[in-house]
Amino acid sequence: MSEKDHRRLLDTRARSPWRIAEAAAARRRRSLLQGRDRILVIAADHPARGALGAGRRPMAMENRADLLDRLMTALARPGVDGLLATPDVVEDLLLLGALEDKLVIGSMNRGGVQGSAFEFDDRFTAYDSASIVRMGLDGGKMLCRIGLDDPATAGTLESCARAITELASHGLVAMIEPFWSRRVDGTVAHDLSAEGVIRSMHVGQGLGATSAHTWLKIPVVDDMARVMRATTLPTLLLGGDPGETPHRAYAAWREALRLPGVRGLVVGRALLYPSDDDVATAVDTAVAMLEVE
Template identity: 75%
Template sequence: MREQDYRRLLDQRAWQPERVAEAAAARRRRPLRNAREQLLIIAADHPARGALGAAGHPMAMRSRADLLDRLMTALARPGVDGVLATPDIVEDLLLLGALDDKIVIGSMNRGGVHGSVFEFDDRFTAYDAPTIAAMGLDGGKMLCRIALEDSATAATLASCGQAVTDLARHGLMAMVEPFWSRRQDGVVRHDLSPEAVIHAISVGQGLGATSARTWLKIPVVPEMERVVESTTLPVLLLGGDSGQDAGEMYDSWRKALRLPGVRGLVVGRALLYPPDGDVGAAVDTALGLLEGGVPDLVQGGAS
C-alpha cells in the first residue's frame, strides 16, 4: 500500500464517510463459484475480538496500515477469491479499491472478546444480515463456541441460529464456525479431537430455520475423513495461526482439500504473517494446494 493511498484513506475516513456506501455500491461483484470449485478466502476478523497475536508475537496485528498492506498483497495474488472481515476492515479495503471481483464475507459476532470472563457470551456486535445485504456483500460468518458447562452458550446458539435464518432470507451464505470448547485454567480452549469436532459440526449444521445456504468453517484435525463424513454441507478449512511447522501445516491442508465436500480454505494469520514475512509466497503456496500441486515447501517439510 502506497503512502499516498494510506493518507487518502485517513482523509476519507475523517471527511468523506459517505464514500464507504458509494464504494460498496460501485464494487464489481462475482459469483461465489470459481473454475476450480474450491475457494481461498483471506480472514482478517481477529482484531475486532482483541486477538492481535500471530506467529508467536502477541501484538503482531497492532498496526492497521501494516495489516492492510498485507491484505492488499494477498488479495492481489491471482486466484485469491476474497476476504472475511469486520466492517472496519471491509470498509478500509473498499475505500482502497481492493474488493472488486472478490467475494466479501462479513464477520458478525465479535462480542466474545479474547480472554474475557464473558468470552462464551459471543454477542453479535459487528455485521447483521440486513447490512450485509444492503452493502452488497456475499455472506456472513459467525463463531459458535459450544461450552457444555457455560450457560452463555445457550444465548450464542440462539443468536447464531437467528443469523443463519436471516442470511438465508436474503439469499446469502451463512458461514458457521463451530467449536466444542471449555474454559481451562481461565482460558478458553477448543477440543480438537475428531469426536469433539464432529459434535460441534452436528450442532452447528442444525442452526437456523434452513441449512440451504449454510457453509461450515472447521479446523484441520486428525482423521479428517471421519470428520468430513459428519456433514453434507460445504466445508471450508480453517487455516489457524502459523505457529506449527509450515511443512506439516501445508501437508495437512493438502490432504484435507482432497476430501469430498471440502470447498476450500479460509486462512488469515498463517498467510498474512508467515514466519519468513513473505505474504505473496505463502498465498501462492496455498493456491498451489488448491490447484492440486505439491509445492517444494510441502515436499521438503521446510519450516
C-alpha cells in the first residue's frame, strides 16, 4: 500500500463513509471452492480481541497501515482465495479494492478479550448475521471456546447456534472454531490433544438447526487422521502462530492436508508476520501445500 493509498483511505473514512457500502455492493463475488479442492483464507481478526502478538513480537500487529500492506501483499498472491476479518479490516480492504473475486468471511464474536477476566465470554461484538447478508459477505466465523467450569460458555453456545441457523437460512457458510478449554493459572488454555479437539468438534458441529452450511476450523494436532474421522463436515485447518519453528508447522499442515474432508487452510500471523518478514514467500509456500494428491 502506497502512502497515497493510505492518505486516501484516511480521507475517505472521514469524509465519505458511505463508500464502504457502495464498495461492498459492487464487489465481484465468487463461489466457495470455485472448482478447487482446497482453499487458502488469510485471517486478520486477532486484533479485535487485543491479540496483537506474532512470534517474539508482542505488538506485531499494532500498526494498521503495516497490517493492511501485508494483507494486500498476501491477497494479491496467486492461489489465495479470501479473507477472514472483522468489519474494520474488511472495510479498509474494500475501500482499497483488495477484495474483488475473493471470499470474505466476517468474524462475529470478538468479545472475549485476550487475558481478561471475561475471556470465556465470547459474545458477538463484530458482525452479526444481518450485517453479513447486507454487506454481501460469503459467511461468518465464530470462536466457540467450551469451558466446562465457566458459565459464560452456555451463552456462547446459544449465540453460535443462533448465528449458524440464521446464516444457513441465507445459504451462507457458518465457520465454527471450537476449542475444549480451561483456565490454567488464570490464563485460558486449549486442550490440543486429539481427544480434546474431537470433543470440541462434536459440540461445534451439533450447533444450530441445520449443519448444511457449517464448516469447521480446527487446529493441527497429533493424530489428525483420528481427528478427521470425527466429522463429515468440510474442515479448514487453523494455522496458528508457529513461533520460531515454521518448518515444523508447515510439515504438519502438509500431512493434514492429505486427509479426506480437509478443505484447506485459514492462516493469519504465520503468513502475515513470518520471522523474515517475507510475506509473499510465506504465502506462496502455503499455496503450494494445497496442491496435494
